[in-house]
Amino acid sequence: MKRVSTKKVATATPQVKKTAVATLPQTGQKQNHSTLLGLIISAVAMVIGFFGQAKQRLN
Numbered sequence: 001m002k003r004v005s006t007k008k009v010a011t012a013t014p015q016v017k018k019t020a021v022a023t024l025p026q027t028g029q030k031q032n033h034s035t036l037l038g039l040i041i042s043a044v045a046m047v048i049g050f051f052g053q054a055k056q057r058l059n
Helices: 033-058
Strands: none
Touching: none
16 A cells, blocks of 8 residues: 655745725716707797797687
């Protein structure tokens, strides 16, 4: 029979430095003027509708 060594051998584990910083994707950075335009059109339509109903009530 052969003798088997039961010694634990220390192995070198490489240490990896994390240099990359986790960042979120940069979405939506550009300003979208279509939402502002839609808001303005809706506000104008609401004002015109309000004054239109007020004239109908007077007649």
